Amino acid sequence: MLGLASRLRVLPDAELRHVIKVRGVSANGIHDFFDLAEALLDADNVQLALSHLDRSTLAVLAVAGQLTSSNSVPTLVAVTNRLFELGSTEVTLADVARRVDSLHAVLLAERNDGCCIPYDAVSAHLAHWPAQGLPGTADLAVTAPPVTLAAVPDTEIAFIDQLAAERAFGMVSSIAELVNELCREPARQLSRGGLGLPDIKRLAAVMTVDVDLVAPILALASRADLLAQSDGYWMETEAGEAWLLEHTTTRWAALAVAWLAALPPTVADILPRQAGLPWGDGLTAFIAWLYPAGGEWMLSQLTEFARDAELLGITASDTTSTAGANVLRGDLEVAVDIMAGALPAEVGAVYLQHDLSIVAPGPLAPSIDSRLRGMADVESRELASSYRITAASVNRALAAGENADSLLAFLASISLTGIPQPVDYLINESASRYGRVRVGRLTDGPNAPIAPPGNDTVFLSYVCSADAALLGTIAVDQTLAPLALVRAGDSEHLLSRFAGDAVFWALSDARYPVAAEDDLGEIVHLRRHQIARVTLTPTVDTTRNLIDKLRLRAESGVSVADAWLARQLDTAIKAKQTILVSIAMPGGAVVDYLLEPASVSNGRFRARDRRADIERTLPLKSILSITPAP
Numbered sequence: 001m002l003g004l005a006s007r008l009r010v011l012p013d014a015e016l017r018h019v020i021k022v023r024g025v026s027a028n029g030i031h032d033f034f035d036l037a038e039a040l041l042d043a044d045n046v047q048l049a050l051s052h053l054d055r056s057t058l059a060v061l062a063v064a065g066q067l068t069s070s071n072s073v074p075t076l077v078a079v080t081n082r083l084f085e086l087g088s089t090e091v092t093l094a095d096v097a098r099r100v101d102s103l104h105a106v107l108l109a110e111r112n113d114g115c116c117i118p119y120d121a122v123s124a125h126l127a128h129w130p131a132q133g134l135p136g137t138a139d140l141a142v143t144a145p146p147v148t149l150a151a152v153p154d155t156e157i158a159f160i161d162q163l164a165a166e167r168a169f170g171m172v173s174s175i176a177e178l179v180n181e182l183c184r185e186p187a188r189q190l191s192r193g194g195l196g197l198p199d200i201k202r203l204a205a206v207m208t209v210d211v212d213l214v215a216p217i218l219a220l221a222s223r224a225d226l227l228a229q230s231d232g233y234w235m236e237t238e239a240g241e242a243w244l245l246e247h248t249t250t251r252w253a254a255l256a257v258a259w260l261a262a263l264p265p266t267v268a269d270i271l272p273r274q275a276g277l278p279w280g281d282g283l284t285a286f287i288a289w290l291y292p293a294g295g296e297w298m299l300s301q302l303t304e305f306a307r308d309a310e311l312l313g314i315t316a317s318d319t320t321s322t323a324g325a326n327v328l329r330g331d332l333e334v335a336v337d338i339m340a341g342a343l344p345a346e347v348g349a350v351y352l353q354h355d356l357s358i359v360a361p362g363p364l365a366p367s368i369d370s371r372l373r374g375m376a377d378v379e380s381r382e383l384a385s386s387y388r389i390t391a392a393s394v395n396r397a398l399a400a401g402e403n404a405d406s407l408l409a410f411l412a413s414i415s416l417t418g419i420p421q422p423v424d425y426l427i428n429e430s431a432s433r434y435g436r437v438r439v440g441r442l443t444d445g446p447n448a449p450i451a452p453p454g455n456d457t458v459f460l461s462y463v464c465s466a467d468a469a470l471l472g473t474i475a476v477d478q479t480l481a482p483l484a485l486v487r488a489g490d491s492e493h494l495l496s497r498f499a500g501d502a503v504f505w506a507l508s509d510a511r512y513p514v515a516a517e518d519d520l521g522e523i524v525h526l527r528r529h530q531i532a533r534v535t536l537t538p539t540v541d542t543t544r545n546l547i548d549k550l551r552l553r554a555e556s557g558v559s560v561a562d563a564w565l566a567r568q569l570d571t572a573i574k575a576k577q578t579i580l581v582s583i584a585m586p587g588g589a590v591v592d593y594l595l596e597p598a599s600v601s602n603g604r605f606r607a608r609d610r611r612a613d614i615e616r617t618l619p620l621k622s623i624l625s626i627t628p629a630p
Contacts, residue, residue: 004037041121051294059140065123087142151276164321165342168313174207186233224258228532235532394430401525404431435515449488461500578629
């Protein structure tokens with residue numbers, strides 16, 4: 001432990017931070033570098049570190065440990081030769097050196113002057129593996145990997161690619177619906193994690209997927225920065241807003257790039273990068289062989305990313321697609337070209353029907369789809385989408401700044417069937433009625449409506465209309481009951497304790513010809529568009545705090561040797577253990593005392609001499625060695 005503690009003490013902060021993170025050491029109970037060394041050599045922590053090592057690296061470590069136990073310092077050449085003797089035919093000196101460097105970096109061994117010296121606790125732990133059903137040194141060195149499954153026939157790759165393209169198109173469409181829906185109505189993140197069941201069902205219906213896929217798809221979109229949490233709600237981001245206006249292939253590329261960037265290097269290294277290679281049982285068996293002590297953590301990561309790969313068309317039927325193979329190799333442009341040739345072509349025209357429906361004969365260009373959504377409701381989102389124009393949807397477009405002429409001109413530019421008379425009538429009629437109901441923000445001005453007598457509620461907004469009958473209908477409309485509308489003292493306004501935006505959209509959803517107005521009574525345009533405002537909250541860097549504490553303790557002026565002696569004595573005191581202490585006497589003589597330590601302070605320690613049955617106080621600097629009493 002002394003050697004490891006000394007090494008930790010001189011490590012640069014960046015390397016120390018890396019070790020603490022990779023080895024998963026908790027800051028709890030760590031007060032000095034000896035505590036940290038003890039935690040790193042703990043059996044559970046050693047096992048955790050070994051579980052993340054591949055078979056060949058474990059073989060190098062095990063062989064080095066055996067050579068060290070033979071009272072020799074194992075050179076890299078000796079380790080390489082011993083692996084050859086055990087039957088490992090593909091090992092090279094350069095490969096051994098690279099693996100020793102990785103062991104050195106995670107503090108399982110020390111590389112020094114061309115030698116690999118594992119720490120005793122690590123070698124002892126590896127030596128007990130066979131008793132636990134884990135492979136020993138010989139098995140690690142020579143056991144051959146399982147036979148991998150052959151690629152599917154070329155005739156089946158075309159089917160795999162077609163299926164992958166279908167899934168890619170479906171997933172891009174589903175995520176587009178998800179982003180659009182969360183822009184319209186965000187979903188609340190529960191304090192215990194995940195979404196509530198009502199939100200899950202709503203989003204599943206919008207995306208036309210099973211409820212079990214909502215969380216994985218949400219994670220995919222979040223990974224690509226299309227969605228983010230803001231004030232406890234999942235919302236569209238600015239990147240998501242821009243993504244919706246891109247072509248399907250560009251949308252897919254953004255998702256594929258985000259998937260690849262999040263892929264852990266250890267997982268990426270073992271994934272099949274050739275089209276037609278399977279990801280199923282053969283890959284699982286290979287992982288179990290490659291990581292003999294830790295296949296579970298690798299399999300859990302593989303399961304998550306393999307599921308997402310299937311959703312994105314990187315794979316189909318657990319087999320790498322041609323586009324997916326290029327993504328894994330980093331050839332994104334080639335992958336996009338392949339997908340572009342397989343995905344259905346986008347269209348720029350629609351059929352306007354007399355029943356107020358709009359039918360697209362194929363996937364619409366994103367710019368057209370985005371504007372249609374502003375003036376019509378989506379009814380189905382398949383290969384051929386359909387929309388429906390309603391009074392409420394037209395009112396929504398008018399509230400966002402459109403007018404009858406701009407709406408009709410846009411529809412005429414994309415319609416293959418002209419403008420049906422019912423569509424023309426609905427748009428013009430809605431535009432003529434727009435603003436018959438007004439919603440505004442209550443102010444303290446002299447003309448502001450006042451609350452009815454005896455009502456102490458704090459009202460934030462008002463509803464008014466020149467049509468008294470229409471205002472009366474709104475007042476008794478049960479669908480608007482959550483707004484808790486009450487008559488103002490002048491009987492010409494309805495008051496609400498909710499903000500004007502909430503009242504406006506509630507009235508719009510209820511199909512009233514509502515408009516928002518400012519303090520001067522002028523119509524203002526609103527857009528139902530909520531963008532996530534992500535704020536970085538400061539987090540406590542426990543690793544940084546731990547390193548600062550360790551550095552402060554190390555700079556206290558106490559040498560490593562004295563600190564080590566004090567720790568040994570403190571351990572003996574806590575255990576009430578008798579120890580044999582060698583003391584350097586004046587003149588060069590060395591005297592051994594059988595002592596039971598009592599306390600350590602100010603560079604001296606007090607102990608009970610078991611042989612002489614007296615109490616002694618001795619300086620720490622005179623101690624040459626401490627060993628447990630036999």
